[in-house]
Amino acid sequence: MDYTLEAILEEMKMEIDKWLNYISDKDAEKIVKRTTLQAGIHGYALIEYADGRVDVTDNLLGLNEPDKSKQTTSEQLTEVQVREQIIPELASYMQNKLNAMPPAVLDYRFRFDGKFQVSNGVVNVRILEYVDEAKRQQLLEQIRLYTLNKLDAGKYPTKPLETFFLARHLLDEGLYPILDSGRITAVYDKIQELNKGNKHLAEHRNTITVALRNWVEDHWLPRYFQNTGTQWQTGFTKRNDAVLENAGQETVGLVIYAAVCILKYEPSYSRSAGLAFLQCALELGSVQAAQLINYGSGAFAEEVTRLRNDQVECSANDVFAEVRIRIIQESEESYAFALRFLTNLLKSGFPKSYQIKLTSSVKHWLPLKGLAKTGTHRFFANALEYPKIHPLLEEYAIAAMETFEWYTDAEAEKCCMPGSYAVFGLGLTDQAYFPLALQYMEKVDVEHQSVQNRFTAALIEQYGINKEMLPVLLTCMLYCTDSLKLKMTRELENVGLLRLLLDQVHGLHYYQVEHLVYLIWGGKNKLQKLADKAEGEQKQYLAGLIQAANRS
Missing domain, CATH: 1.20.190 (Delta-Endotoxin; domain 1)
Structure with missing residues (x-):
């Protein structure tokens, strides 16, 4: 073995030692005890040699990266040297090292790959595969x-x-x-x-x-x-x-x-x-x-997934989680037919995370900014134009609403729980649907959805702030995110509304009250400054809100 090859091998061994020292985490035993399904932590290593430099990582992608050079290079190593001298030496060296490693560090199987730049290109090779059969x-x-x-x-x-x-x-x-x-x-x-x-x-x-x-x-x-x-x-x-x-x-x-x-x-x-x-x-x-x-999967009867008449065609594929609705004739009857189809579909077990592919000559949208303009949204906005079928929309919404499920054609800040468009439209149309809206709010996953903010703000614009609306608004606000922008401080200068607000927060957790205070006034500090300037009953009620928003 010539000196150059011996020096390269020594450097490779040094880099292997550095990597093994790095992965020999003192907390390995604690980590694998989190679950009986983890046999060890590390199961792969890759050594790369190019331009006189050695790197050892656990990067699986490194071996699959395209070779940057297939031509002759200035590299002194040859493919024969790599295969006949370097690989056997590294395999033996790594095996001895693995035998001495704490058991929790290694998975039941350990693979060691090499990627070596040589004089005529690159050699990719499996150096060692070690299996602990007992483990x-x-x-x-x-x-x-x-x-x-x-x-x-x-x-x-x-x-x-x-x-x-x-x-x-x-x-x-x-x-x-x-x-x-x-x-x-x-x-x-x-x-x-x-x-x-x-x-x-x-x-x-x-x-x-x-x-x-x-x-x-x-x-x-x-x-x-x-x-x-x-x-x-x-x-x-x-x-x-x-x-x-x-x-x-x-x-x-x-x-x-x-x-x-x-x-x-x-x-x-x-x-x-x-x-x-x-x-x-x-x-x-x-x-x-x-x-x-x-x-689709065939899990549903054909009469559940395919229906049509002279005015509308409906079909559903559970594999794609898609419903196709083709409105042939725009009418109350067409949308009623489609809504009954959807409701029955969901009640039969169709995935609630789905989307509607709509074919229609009409394009209505809900009066809420920030909603995704999709076929699903358009279908329900179109259906809302027919007051006589609003009860069918309510029935659909009740069947569709489920926490942690989503319409699949709306993402990021526009994602929304199934039933959202029907609930928002009904709630902005008639106060009789407020109980449905509150039922919806209680199912919202606040961590992953914020469109309810738009609906809550729209309720204020539509109905104003009064003694009848305040309890509804407060419940909605409990399920809104901190990004909700409201304009209601002027109305709450009314002592009667302020007293009602204080009555409504009784029984809530302090952090819920704190959330409401933040949405209305921008936080407890701002409310405190307002309370300091207030007098009489207003001061008393503001102080009561601050107390309710503090951890006792």
Whole structure:
């Protein structure tokens, strides 16, 4: 071994030592004790050598980055030296180091890759793959016990951290050489069922979807397709020799399940990936993919998902979580027919996170700025033009409203719970629908939705501030975000309204009162300054509000 090669190897070993020291976290034991589903922390390392520099990271992306140079370089290392001398030496060195590592630091499997610049290009190679069989068997047993006790026999919501590991383990062919598509999807469904109505449901769904998408893109697709897409546009071309073998017939179900999860639960910009997965399954002859694309999952009777008459056509696809409504003749009867279709659809179990694709010659919008101008919004705004069917809109809203569910064609600050457009329109039309509006507010996920702010402000503009309206407004305000802008301080100079406000906050938590004070006056400090200048009953009531807004 010449001196240059020996020096390079020594530097590589030094960088390996630095990285291993870095990952040997003193809290590793504490971290893996958070859940029985985590066998260890680290399972991958990549060593890169180029231009005389050595880097060791756990960056999986590094190995897949395109080679910047396929031409002859000034690098002195040759491919023969890398393969015959460097790789065996590093494999032995890393194995000895791993044997001495604390158990909690390493996962059941550890892979060590190399990317070396040599005189005629780049060498990408697997240097070492180490499997701790005892730890692997222990992890398999923990997975079995968890699914048996917490899922199969489970009655309570599960922890997002547990789903994070379980979702990935079930797709790990190192743990399960033959993936059981039916069992895996059943477990994923059970997790969602147990967490239905829980604030972490979206997190569980996202975790499952990400795990599935990574598996499809990293493991399944490369077996049958070439990635011909770009960073911005998904695209896959079937390999000439691609044949869906028996094992592939089993796993194609997971690909379709992944596509459905993306289409149902992920933002619209991920939609192309879900559609691409379905198309790939279709190209490999999947009858199920064709069925899903054309008709949905088949979980609903056709009379539930497809109805039409001379005035309107309605169809629904639960896979895409889409409802298509074509208004042939604009009339009260047409919208009544469509509303009954929607209500029955939701009562039958159709996904409440969905959107409406509307074909109509009429374009109405609710009188609220900041709402997404979508087909869903337009349908309900159009329907509100017919007073006789307002009771049908109320019936729909009651069936549609559910916390942590969303119309899928409105995102970010415009996202809103199903039923929002019907509730807002009805509430601004007739005070008889205030109980519906309050029922809606109590279901709002304030952390992820703010359109209720617009509705609350619009109520003030529509009905003003008086003794009848104040209790309604205060309840709405409790479910608004701090960004709500209100103009009601002048009205609350009225002693009678101020006394009513104080009466209304009795029984609320201090932080709820503090929230109301912030929305109305801008905070307790500003209210205190106002109280200092006030006199008589006004001073007394303002002081009472300040006291109610303070932690006792």
